[in-house]
Amino acid sequence: xxxxxxxxxxxxxxxxxxxxxxxxxxxxxxxxxxxxxxxxxxxxxxxxxxxxxxxxxxxxxxxxxxxxxxxxxxxxxxxxxxxxxxxxxxxxxxxxxxxxxxxxxxxxxxxxxxxxxxxxxxxxxxxxxxxxxxxxxxxxxxxxxxxxxxxxxxxxxxxxxxxxxxxxxxxxxxxxxxxxxxxxxxxxxxxxxxxxxxxxxxxxxxxxxxxxxxxxxxxxxxxxxxxxxxxxxxxxxxxxxxxxxxxxxxxxxxxxxxxxxxxxxxxxxxxxxxxxxxx
Numbered sequence: 444x445x446x447x448x449x450x451x452x453x454x455x456x457x458x459x460x461x462x463x464x465x466x467x468x469x470x471x472x473x474x475x476x477x478x479x480x481x482x483x484x485x486x487x488x489x490x491x492x493x494x495x496x497x498x499x500x501x502x503x504x505x506x507x508x509x510x511x512x513x514x515x516x517x518x519x520x521x522x523x524x525x526x527x528x529x530x531x532x533x534x535x536x537x538x539x540x541x542x543x544x545x546x547x548x549x550x551x552x553x554x555x556x557x558x559x560x561x562x563x564x565x566x567x568x569x570x571x572x573x574x575x576x577x578x579x580x581x582x583x584x585x586x587x588x589x590x591x592x593x594x595x596x597x598x599x600x601x602x603x604x605x606x607x608x609x610x611x612x613x614x615x616x617x618x619x620x621x622x623x624x625x626x627x628x629x630x631x632x633x634x635x636x637x638x639x640x641x642x643x644x645x646x647x648x649x650x651x652x653x654x655x656x657x658x659x660x661x662x663x664x665x666x667x668x669x670x671x672x673x674x675x676x677x678x679x680x681x682x683x684x685x686x687x688x689x690x691x692x693x694x695x696x697x698x699x700x701x702x703x704x705x706x707x708x709x710x711x712x713x714x715x716x717x718x719x720x721x722x
Contacts (some may be wrong), residue, residue: 444714451540452524455495457552458543458680459487460673460711461527463536470536477670479695486673487523488555497526498559498676500669505529510563518565518667531719539714541697543682551680565667595622608637653701672695682709 446454455461463483464470473482485499496509497520504514506521506529530536547555667675667689672691677683682705695701699714 444713445718446540448524448527448717448719451527451715451717452495454542455487455489455523455540456543456546457487457489457555458677458682460541460543461485461487461497461717462539462541462694462697462714463521463530463534465534465536467535470534471696477693477695479693479698480700481539481694481698483530484673484697485526485668485696486676488559490552490556492542493525497521497523498555498672499526500565500667500672505533508563510559514567515564518562518672520559520563525565525611527717527719528722532722538719541699541711544710544712546710547680551682554679554681555676558648558676562667562672562675565672603709626685668693670696673697677703677705682706 462481462482463485464474465483466483466558470482474480475524483499483501485497488496488498490496500518500519502516504519506525507513508515508519509522527538529589531538623712670692671689674683674687674696675689678685678687683703684706697711699711703711705711
């Protein structure tokens, strides 16, 4: 299925996700680093009589941030139509819309505004930071008691602490990076392959380890990648489980080939390709 940009803007609601796929070298690098069929994700924010907005993070500053009123890099709130046109025409991206069902309620919308107030303006990570964060998000932390039990050279090993829980599970092995050269609409020949593989998702509950409260995780986001922004916002809305590291998420987690495991019986619909007119 494909619809025009005008139809998509009219259709979109708060919590809907927009995913993008490009063919430039940076786009391919992000797809490879994150083992994802897409390289960018944003979330629609549609409130009262305001025009639909796009909540996302990007390196560019071509559009004014509607929260701060300035042009800035990093986490931004843009006019949705303008943002999609920039990503399609300037960055050469294809766009898809996935709708949240059931729609976000008033409390969820208030949580979105609180998250925007916290995260707007957070810098975008460098490519090296992005790669390291993606790896860290999938490797379980070594518990402190396991660290204290390690023997140091020339010293006897300390007495092991009493076991209070099981040892951490092995990290999931990501699938080989790479994606089709000529993606089509989802479900058709040449469309982006599903994100990851069965081994990636079998350990999803252990690869994202708790790192404290939501506020602590927000403060820890000295830089923020687009998927982390959407994930933290979804968590604040009560749609994702608390405790998972934000850097466990990448754009491919929001593609239909992956299972986010949304709470409250929520689901994201199939991808709808959006036809963006040239400018």
